Amino acid sequence: MKDALLRTGPHPVWLLGEEYDAAHITCLVAYKPPAGLMVSLPNLSLLHGTGAGVDALLAAPDLPADVPIGRVIALELSRMMVHHVLASVLRHLRRGETYAAQQREARWVRHPPRDIAAFRVVVLGTGAMGGAVLAALGALGISAQGWNRAAGPLADALHGAMVAVVLLPATPATRGVLGTTALTALADDALVIAAGRGGQVDEAALLRELDAGRLSAALDVFDAEPLPPDHIFWRHPHAQVTPHIAAAPHPDAVARCVLESMARVARDEPPLHPVDRARGY
């Protein structure tokens, strides 16, 4: 954040570890603030996350009860997520793993393309990111539907789908939402893309499906991050692992959200993208 737009904004900025006067701090920007930091700042008027998800911030035991919380919603973030998800969906649609395996054996064998009319994607989460992913899939002629907690049972939505994209916010209500029932509803040879926050896919249930060769997975988020070096996902033939890189905002994008939210809070308005503590996002 050191070189970010925030530094050139109208407010002085201190980094953690620098010397500051706690009474001067009115805004804290953090992904996961160290325990005790927030209660040490008596004049906070804004808490702000560093990305779209604020679950780590909300989980802090010393979270002040009455300070408004903002999060980052940026075109750039949604666009990165769209690119990340599309890369995996299109690779699955065009049998990328099959052809990569054939390349290792120098085998020139052409398979019929997947029937796009029967290729359906379900996007779990219909917020800024889920909405952008749905629009991008539709524009490419790929059938896609959104699912959120207001919709019916997840297993019904997933029935026969070829791809499940998990982009839900991390809340107690979404924890483990993609469990055995939901996973078994997916079509044979379907792909699970986890790219929001860890904890929503039941990793043990998913592993059973991967082991059976029935599903494959493109996993960017995990129960434990970093994924431990001895974790089976690293070397599973049906799992692609990336280190939580789907949508990481540029510091300037964070700064723009923070500066605008500070201006709004100074006018006694809510932050630009206010967090509802009860919903968790």
Next chain:
Amino acid sequence: MKDALLRTGPHPVWLLGEEYDAAHITCLVAYKPPAGLMVSLPNLSLLHGTGAGVDALLAAPDLPADVPIGRVIALELSRMMVHHVLASVLRHLRRGETYAAQQREARWVRHPPRDIAAFRVVVLGTGAMGGAVLAALGALGISAQGWNRAAGPLADALHGAMVAVVLLPATPATRGVLGTTALTALADDALVIAAGRGGQVDEAALLRELDAGRLSAALDVFDAEPLPPDHIFWRHPHAQVTPHIAAAPHPDAVARCVLESMARVARDEPPLHPVDRARGY
């Protein structure tokens, strides 16, 4: 083609190898007709390719001089090409190869995302497929420009580009168009996507860039197809090989073009998507 729409159309259909009366054949649908077949059909009023490229048909030594030629232009074909090209472009944009290599070593290391403002794609070929690819890239916020033979020097267009997508028709004028001069104009770490017809990328020149680790390639078409099992591309760490599957039309899509072209030719009109023999497409 046996089960295609063509069989249920208004005209009797014979497959090669079946018994037919040569005088009855007015339309030949072929990718690369066996030598002597065309001259054996005295009443041809239409020759029709099985895909977008008709180079193999035009190269036949017994090609009749005055029979109109049609080719397949189908939404489905362009869409498949868009999906194929986007899968490779997005994988490159999001450093898919880097993260796949890290997965093999169980390494959780996050790299800064590529700067999308500096990520430029050049699409060689601005026909139905090239145009569809350009539109899809633009819709995803990825800077893309088309190049064709009416544009200026190819090396100028490619200067500093991060991806070159080769979708030109196969004609004498496009043979070897992506040679040393054009390849060296590309940015370091750029990707070459060959997905139209073989012969347009100078494979020896490309191999030198791959060996140097300066470029990588996603190759679907080759000088020799099938790619021989001992070819270095199969096992090159910077080459992805697919067996010419980018855009293979469904037989029904071919049949729709053929039936419509037959109807047009019967009315003394040109085929639906007429081939200009001089241009080669």
